[in-house]
């Protein structure tokens with residue numbers, strides 16, 4: 001079996017009231033793409049934040065590349081690229097400055113920064129002129145491409161995306177899905193992404209992990225979930241993603 005990049009062991013997290021997460025255990029192997037799915041409030045974003053070491057679990061452990069990770073572990077965090085919900089770009093910086101901020105802070109030579117940015121802009125299919133603009137002057141799709149470039153800049157071991165395509169129109173979304181999948185494959189990245197969309201999850205990920213009330217209800221391929229639902233909730237979740245049905249033409 002491939003080396004685990006991310007291991008979540010019996011994680012629980014409680015804010016107020018019932019546990020928001022847990023217990024949840026999940027292992028993501030090198031080169032694997034995993035999609036976290038589930039209805040609103042199921043705990044997808046909380047699980048991501050625990051996995052990133054941004055939140056401390058009440059119990060259990062997160063291991064990244066075999067070592068425990070927690071809040072304040074900046075060296076490990078730099079090896080994880082994170083595309084936050086909404087992109088999270090700094091509005092006062094150009095797209096280029098946004099994507100290269102950390103690399104420049106780390107003292108990368110200007111030529112190395114320029115070459116890496118050119119490589120990733122080509123991969124993410126972002127036009128050169130967009131790099132010179134501020135986020136306010138980018139389309140939502142372009143802004144998501146910039147967020148992806150920023151997350152990939154340091155060539156992270158793990159790429160984590162929280163609803164990366166949430167607010168896009170269907171055509172832009174389909175284009176970005178294609179480009180994201182191509183990028184994951186070209187770079188052989190280990191990926192964890194959150195989405196509400198079952199078709200998107202199946203398109204982008206090898207394994208789907210369906211959450212409800214902070215627990216994993218079922219993990220597997222789309223076919224596993226559709227043909228062998230672990231419980232009625234899984235069947236309802238899959239059934240709710242109905243295909244387009246055209247009305248009869250009279």
Ligand SMILES: Nc1ncnc2c1ncn2[C@@H]1O[C@H](COP(=O)(O)OP(=O)(O)OP(=O)(O)O)[C@@H](O)[C@H]1O
Nearest residue numbers: 015016020038039040041042043044045046047196
């Ligand atoms: N900082 C917080 N303080 C209190 N409760 C929180 C906090 N963050 C999340 N929760 C609660 O934890 C549960 C899981 O929330 P979470 O945002 O992880 O769900 P989600 O599956 O990502 O939802 P969505 O799809 O709407 O983004 C919810 O009941 C939410 O209200």
